[in-house]
Amino acid sequence: MAQGFDPAAATAAYLATLPPEVHAKATAYTQGGHCLLLWGTLVSILVSWIVIRSGVLVRARAGVEAKKPRPWLAVAVVVVVDSIIEGLLSTPWDAYAHWWREKSYGLTSRAFGGWFGEHLLLMGFGLIQGLILFSLLYWAIRRFPKTWWLWSSVGVVFAFLGLFILQLTVLEPLLNSYKPAPPGPVRDTVVAMANQVGVPSGKILIYDGSKQSNRYTANAGGFLGFGRIAMSDVMFKKDADLAEVKGVVGHEMGHYVHGHVPLGALEFGLVALAGFFLLDRMFPWAARLLGAKGVTGLSDPAGLPVVAVIFAVLALLATPLINSMSRYTEADADHFSVVHFNEPDGLAKALVKTIEYRADSPSALEEFIFYDHPSVGRRVRAMMDWKAAHPKDATTASPTKAGA
Incomplete structure (x- = not known):
């Protein structure tokens, strides 16, 4: 020594x-961010509940499959409709949490227009991701109704790595x-x-x-x-x-x-394994609690907001584990x-x-x-x-x- x-x-x-005074400001910002985590989860749940109660996704799925089952198309239509509605309903909260609050603490200098344009771009990128990932997830649920949660967690590992490559090669060059x-x-x-x-x-x-x-x-x-x-x-x-x-x-x-x-992909796959297992068990109870009328079960894409609510709660509870990793x-x-x-x-x-x-x-x-x-x-x-x-x-x- x-x-x-x-x-x-x-x-x-x-x-x-x-x-x-800098330390005090940092403490206020950081601890306010802790509260933001809870409020963000509650906003997400509220937005999903509004979509569930509107019945718009049940009608969208029924319209696609009025004459014959078309599960792939039904998933795609539901994901698009849900992403647009939930994205628009969540935008005021996102603007507060990710632009106004950052600006009020001096952590960004950009104008609202710049933030909003990028927000729309990220919404579009998220929609494409959702179309791919949820199409595969609902296929697994239909194909392996008893063990879908196991195979889907393996898929999450590869999805994590694939999205990492897409982020590097497509998204980040668009943003910076x-x-x-x-x-x-x-x-x-x-x-x-x-x-x-x-x-x-x-x-x-x-x-x-x-x-x-x-x-x-x-x-x-x-x-x-x-x-x-x-x-x-x-x-x-x-x-x-x-x-x-x-x-x-x-x-x-x-x-x-x-x-x-790759280590993060494996860790995320293990977390997803637990999350999917719990989703499989919790979905019927959550659908009844949220009043998801017309949703026929976990394999019904019209129940996507129910899935979102369950994942939001589980993600909040898993915060200490994810942060520890x-x-x-x-x-x-x-x-x-x-x-x-x-x-x-x-x-x-x-x-x-x-x-x-x-x-x-x-x-x-x-x-x-x-x-x-x-x-x-x-x-x-x-x-x-x-x-x-x-x-x-x-x-x-x-x-x-x-x-x-």
Whole structure:
């Protein structure tokens, strides 16, 4: 351990670089987000209940199958009608939760028109996804009425990976411009890092994330040659230096190298297995409770809003489990970064810049339930513990600003 270095004091010093009012605002935003999770679930249930009580999906299904059974077409028509109605009914809530609230906390600078245009694009993309996934789900329910939940959970794993590829290759290029880092210190540093750990250096990109958000962030993932590591331009607008770039990009490389995307697919498949099993048992009871008149059973696509209600409740209850799985991979990526690139201070400085949208010191219970990343305080402390145990050579040069 480095003599005279106190990890606890160093952690406190990093957190103290932001004034109390910034911490208070971050806490208000974060804890308000916890309430948003509950309210969002209630809004989703209310919207689905309105569609159920209207009977519009029963009439749509009956119209398609008036002369003969046409299950594939019935599913498609129901999914389209339901997606449009529920999307429109949910838009006021989405505007509040994802635009107005973000703007009121200074986390986005975009105008409402920009947000709404993107919202419509995402609705369209979600409709296409829904047509594919629900067509396959209802086929499985019809084909394997006793064991559909088992086979469908296997399908979820492949769907997760397929949607990941579609997101990278189709959706994200529609939303943002992704470009290789220009020649200079950042590119040279990142290419050297990529060569060190076997990540394709041509897939390390900078994107115009400031178009949507003022958050200091990066993201990554990949499998079977698909994937990339992307840094938001906000990083550089907030004066990221090379030590921060190494810490953050090293973290993202950890996601890539350790295969967190396929791991996430397997985890999501297991969660789906439990969810589908419970859906199979709960559907008749939920349909009666919600007053789903005319819905003949789980295989009837007109019961899609009943399925949505059950999934909304189960997803809310599963929040601690899902977040715990996510926290594991995030901590693993932090560890990868510091082991391979030894920039604990760089990553700590970057983490402090995320406090504006992620309160740094929640209670253990709050973190367990609501946090999909370890808290900033916990992550910075892990970096300082590493620094204490692995001091750098005293001749190591101090970080320079990363002009991107």
